[in-house]
Amino acid sequence: xxxxxxxxxxxxSADDASTERMTGLRESIDALDKELLELLNKRAALSxxxxxxxxxxHDLVFKPFREKEVLxxxxxxxxxxxxxxxxxxxxxxxxxxxxxxxxPQRVSYLGPEGTFSYFAGVQFLGRAVDFLPESxxxxxxxAVASGRAELGIIPLENSLQGTVGQSLDHFLQQxxxxxxxxxxxxxHSLLGRSGPLSSVRTVYSHPxxxxxxxxxxxxxxxxxxxxxMESTAAAATRVAETNEEGAAAIGHGGLASMLGLDxxxxxxxxxxxxxxxxxxxxxxxxxxxxxxxxxxxxxxxxTVPDKPGSLVNVLGTIARNGINMKKLESRxxxxxxxxxxxxxxxxxxxxxxxxxxxxxDLEDACHSLRILGSYPSGPYLDVSGQTxxxxxxx
Numbered sequence: 001x002x003x004x005x006x007x008x009x010x011x012x013s014a015d016d017a018s019t020e021r022m023t024g025l026r027e028s029i030d031a032l033d034k035e036l037l038e039l040l041n042k043r044a045a046l047s048x049x050x051x052x053x054x055x056x057x058h059d060l061v062f063k064p065f066r067e068k069e070v071l072x073x074x075x076x077x078x079x080x081x082x083x084x085x086x087x088x089x090x091x092x093x094x095x096x097x098x099x100x101x102x103x104p105q106r107v108s109y110l111g112p113e114g115t116f117s118y119f120a121g122v123q124f125l126g127r128a129v130d131f132l133p134e135s136x137x138x139x140x141x142x143a144v145a146s147g148r149a150e151l152g153i154i155p156l157e158n159s160l161q162g163t164v165g166q167s168l169d170h171f172l173q174q175x176x177x178x179x180x181x182x183x184x185x186x187x188h189s190l191l192g193r194s195g196p197l198s199s200v201r202t203v204y205s206h207p208x209x210x211x212x213x214x215x216x217x218x219x220x221x222x223x224x225x226x227x228x229m230e231s232t233a234a235a236a237t238r239v240a241e242t243n244e245e246g247a248a249a250i251g252h253g254g255l256a257s258m259l260g261l262d263x264x265x266x267x268x269x270x271x272x273x274x275x276x277x278x279x280x281x282x283x284x285x286x287x288x289x290x291x292x293x294x295x296x297x298x299x300x301x302x303t304v305p306d307k308p309g310s311l312v313n314v315l316g317t318i319a320r321n322g323i324n325m326k327k328l329e330s331r332x333x334x335x336x337x338x339x340x341x342x343x344x345x346x347x348x349x350x351x352x353x354x355x356x357x358x359x360x361d362l363e364d365a366c367h368s369l370r371i372l373g374s375y376p377s378g379p380y381l382d383v384s385g386q387t388x389x390x391x392x393x394x
Contacts, residue, residue: 060282062151097126109131113131114252137155147283178281187267188268191248192261201224202247203224214270233255298374299373302344313365314366
């Protein structure tokens with residue numbers, strides 16, 4: 001009996017078809033990556049040209065108004081499916097590289113590496129920056145005022161704990177200007193060596209995180225002794241570099257991978273809607289001349305004559321001109337017992353011509369008046385550096 005042979009071609013299996021399709025997609029992605037690389041290098045060449053034009057000038061490389069304008073235009077033109085949050089994160093790093101190509105950028109912050117100030121800087125300015133850790137907030141101000149750093153990152157206020165008084169006080173002592181602001185969601189983690197929470201006997205951290213996690217500490221670690229330190233990063237470093245039994249630290253979760261620690265618990269802040277407003281300071285005022293982006297806010301310091309109605313006159317001048325005041329805080333004047341200086345944020349650019357008369361009236365009503373800066377409203381960033389649903393189109 002003759003054997004029967006089937007000479008019909010085999011139909012490709014579903015797996016073979018998927019593999020072929022995947023290969024084609026990867027080849028397309030590889031081709032696009034080459035195009036992107038070429039375009040990024042063309043953009044980098046233009047940044048180098050800008051740097052050559054600016055060579056020798058004292059002009060700031062960081063241009064918050066220009067960057068805000070570019071991001072807003074890109075977000076408006078983005079058809080998707082790339083999410084806007086991803087687009088903004090990508091361009092933060094492109095901006096960071098462009099600035100570094102123009103001139104190396106030195107940025108001081110409250111160190112050591114791994115503090116919330118450090119992560120705020122990375123999230124907003126990108127990684128192509130020379131970050132200079134300082135031992136305390138006054139030294140951040142001094143580094144900027146002396147020119148040792150081009151920018152400084154300053155924690156100004158927290159949504160739960162209020163104003164960082166030390167930051168406001170040093171605006172009185174150093175001639176620096178606010179360039180921009182950033183709102184960062186603060187989420188705390190308990191960091192230490194692996195083991196049950198019941199084994200934790202001592203918790204180190206900065207006083208603010210300790211206060212923000214006080215309820216969780218009382219509930220989950222009633223046996224633990226709480227020890228304040230100069231920063232969250234210093235606390236975590238202490239735990240990582242010593243063999244202290246039962247020691248843990250409260251800080252940014254990213255410190256765990258940086259220092260070889262374990263995250264024993266995360267999200268331990270008592271209230272979830274915990275935000276810190278950081279400001280970027282420089283030795284010169286911000287420049288919006290090359291951008292159409294609005295100066296959304298003005299911050300100023302003023303003192304008033306020692307007579308009845310002085311403060312009311314200042315606040316009345318602001319209100320009569322339809323200006324919304326976002327913040328009013330008083331701080332004691334050093335060397336002047338029972339005298340105060342006022343820190344104010346308003347939602348306008350007081351240095352524009354349309355407010356010239358208002359500014360003149362304010363100067364008349366105040367004993368002294370100093371504009372700290374007019375700047376764009378800041379983005380809201382979470383701990384990973386992504387924009388949250390709170391962010392405006394800024």
